[in-house]
Amino acid sequence: GDSVTQMEGPVTLSEEAFLTINCTYTATGYPSLFWYVQYPGEGLQLLLKATKADDKGSNKGFEATYRKETTSFHLEKGSVQVSDSAVYFCALGPRDTGRRALTFGSGTRLQVQP
Amino acid sequence: GAGVSQSPSNKVTEKGKDVELRCDPISGHTALYWYRQRLGQGLEFLIYFQGNSAPDKSGLPSDRFSAERTGESVSTLTIQRTQQEDSAVYLCASSDSTRGSYEQYFGPGTRLTVT
Numbered sequence: 001g002d003s004v005t006q007m008e009g010p011v012t013l014s015e016e017a018f019l020t021i022n023c024t025y026t027a028t029g030y031p032s033l034f035w036y037v038q039y040p041g042e043g044l045q046l047l048l049k050a051t052k053a054d055d056k057g058s059n060k061g062f063e064a065t066y067r068k069e070t071t072s073f074h075l076e077k078g079s080v081q082v083s084d085s086a087v088y089f090c091a092l093g094p095r096d097t098g099r100r101a102l103t104f105g106s107g108t109r110l111q112v113q114p
Numbered sequence: 115g116a117g118v119s120q121s122p123s124n125k126v127t128e129k130g131k132d133v134e135l136r137c138d139p140i141s142g143h144t145a146l147y148w149y150r151q152r153l154g155q156g157l158e159f160l161i162y163f164q165g166n167s168a169p170d171k172s173g174l175p176s177d178r179f180s181a182e183r184t185g186e187s188v189s190t191l192t193i194q195r196t197q198q199e200d201s202a203v204y205l206c207a208s209s210d211s212t213r214g215s216y217e218q219y220f221g222p223g224t225r226l227t228v229t
Contacts (some may be wrong), residue, residue, distance in 0.1 A: 004156075036220075043118075044157075044205065044220040089156060101147050101159035101173070102218060 002027045006090050006105035013080055013112050021075040021108045023090035031092040033066050033073040034102065038087045080112045118221035120206050126227045127196055135191045135224045139208030146189050147218060148181055149205045157205060163189065196228045
């Protein structure tokens with residue numbers, strides 16, 4: 001079945017450091033890929049998405065590129081801020097994922113120190 | 115506009131009691147999902163409703179769990195004879211699948227603690 005593997009956290013960085021959170025997946029067909037973020041005390045929010053190979057999703061300075069050859073969707077940000085401290089979830093779903101549930105990774109907690 | 119809302123935000127119950135969790139999806143969203151998030155873990159799919167179709171119950175962990183949805187509005191997740199391992203945050207999400215949207219919008223969750 002489908003699965004998502006994320007690097008374990010917590011990831012602790014200083015402000016303005018470069019961030020990479022690794023995500024790899026196993027799926028049949030051609031899934032859509034997502035990064036969701038959960039800020040402290042809040043619900044999950046969609047951060048970015050990519051629906052086909054080589055697509056790059058981007059939002060709020062974060063980027064992730066859909067790499068079919070390596071089945072990866074790593075999240076990157078060039079300069080993190082304290083306000084980026086949150087738990088980040090990688091997820092996959094079929095193209096028509098509006099009709100089916102997403103498969104989530106276990107989440108990676110990011111802590112950014114001033 | 116209003117997002118997905120869930121109630122209660124927190125629920126503490128004694129082992130063996132029944133609980134009901136409520137989800138109000140975004141108006142007009144035809145698809146509704148329930149997930150469970152245990153402490154330090156990812157989200158586990160529980161059940162999915164799509165319009166008037168039969169729900170996908172494949173993620174429900176036992177027959178103590180059930181859910182209903184009235185048309186394309188409110189959904190209730192019921193856990194009977196709660197056990198300590200049911201303690202988790204229960205998340206609801208909705209999406210507008212008729213527009214081919216891939217995005218699921220999540221509510222803030224209900225934190226269930228079974229003592």
